[in-house]
Amino acid sequence: MDELPILPTTVIGSYPRPKWLRESIRLHKAGKISDEDLQEAFDDAVVTVLHDHEIAGVDVPTDGEMRRDEMVEFFAERLAGFKFYGPVRVWGTNYYRKPSVVSKVEYIKPMLVDEFLFAKSVSYTENLKITITGPYTIAEWSYNEYYKNKRDLAFDLAKVINTEMKKLVEAGTKIIQVDEPAIHTHKNEVEWAIEAVNESIKGINVKVVMHVCYGEYSYLEPYLDKLNVDQINLALKNYNYEPVKLFKKWDREIGVGVIDVHNKRIETPEEVANDLKMLLDYFKPEMIWVNPDCGLKLLPRKIAFQKLLNMVKGTKIIREELKNKGYNSSSLKPLVNR
Numbered sequence: 001m002d003e004l005p006i007l008p009t010t011v012i013g014s015y016p017r018p019k020w021l022r023e024s025i026r027l028h029k030a031g032k033i034s035d036e037d038l039q040e041a042f043d044d045a046v047v048t049v050l051h052d053h054e055i056a057g058v059d060v061p062t063d064g065e066m067r068r069d070e071m072v073e074f075f076a077e078r079l080a081g082f083k084f085y086g087p088v089r090v091w092g093t094n095y096y097r098k099p100s101v102v103s104k105v106e107y108i109k110p111m112l113v114d115e116f117l118f119a120k121s122v123s124y125t126e127n128l129k130i131t132i133t134g135p136y137t138i139a140e141w142s143y144n145e146y147y148k149n150k151r152d153l154a155f156d157l158a159k160v161i162n163t164e165m166k167k168l169v170e171a172g173t174k175i176i177q178v179d180e181p182a183i184h185t186h187k188n189e190v191e192w193a194i195e196a197v198n199e200s201i202k203g204i205n206v207k208v209v210m211h212v213c214y215g216e217y218s219y220l221e222p223y224l225d226k227l228n229v230d231q232i233n234l235a236l237k238n239y240n241y242e243p244v245k246l247f248k249k250w251d252r253e254i255g256v257g258v259i260d261v262h263n264k265r266i267e268t269p270e271e272v273a274n275d276l277k278m279l280l281d282y283f284k285p286e287m288i289w290v291n292p293d294c295g296l297k298l299l300p301r302k303i304a305f306q307k308l309l310n311m312v313k314g315t316k317i318i319r320e321e322l323k324n325k326g327y328n329s330s331s332l333k334p335l336v337n338r
Helices: 019-029 035-056 113-122 135-140 150-171 187-200 217-226 242-247 269-279 301-323
Strands: 003-005 080-091 094-106 129-133 175-179 207-212 231-234 253-259 288-292 329-331
Touching: 019 035, 035 113, 035 301, 094 150, 113 150, 129 150, 135 150, 135 187, 150 175, 150 187, 187 217, 207 253, 217 242, 231 242, 231 288, 253 269, 253 301, 269 288, 269 301, 288 301
Parallel strands: 129 175, 175 207, 207 231, 231 253, 253 288
Antiparallel strands: 003 329, 080 094
């Protein structure tokens, strides 16, 4: 099917790992369970996540990125050209293994196809979204010890990401989300960063979403007309919706963040509904998709689930009002010829 209900609900990508999966990962690192046992735990976790999403009523789910520890590290481990020296502190006591580029970045083999196919085989809907970290963010969040500059690195990354996306399309994916949380970090790099994103999605004729979260949205606004995605997906709730005015000229789909993933307070359905009413003053109903600001992985699972449940309930309140005005569905078809 190429149609979704009006105001489709979705998630950004990540979801809290069940406690038993975290324990399985710990035991595997300690050499106490096999690779096969860990794979089974990952598979079971994907089933669990999709069950949560189904009960919550999410129209376009993901597999919760259960197999990914970190959004850059995962891909750096699977591409030629990267090396890891050790963990880097991000904030407080949180660390991640920041990769370093030490030779030409090259594609080795599919990175996401198997996880997509498994999720598809157990999903309650064909409208499953797969997420992939974009070329600029991988370049920005890696050390560069090989390329002349970050731009050259990003464009080589765009080529390998494009190869992976084509494999995903061949496997049957309908929706691909390019995660670019760093794209609005440096004002003087945004224009070519968008060119790199466009290069990464060239020839990808399914619905393509670009997710952008915490940063300076005003850096992005002047270049929106150069972006070749069907949908831009934004963190807005955390900003009290201040950035929406910057996207008035955006004429394609927009994913609106109505759930604050950095706050354990659970938004009520009525709060979500009121926020959507306000957003409808800026965007046409057929343009809007509804989602949390960002991935939910850092929240307790019970809270993440309840936030999703209330997000869907609030959306349904407005959806019924829109149906009375003749708005019934949104299309899954791509809006841009790439």
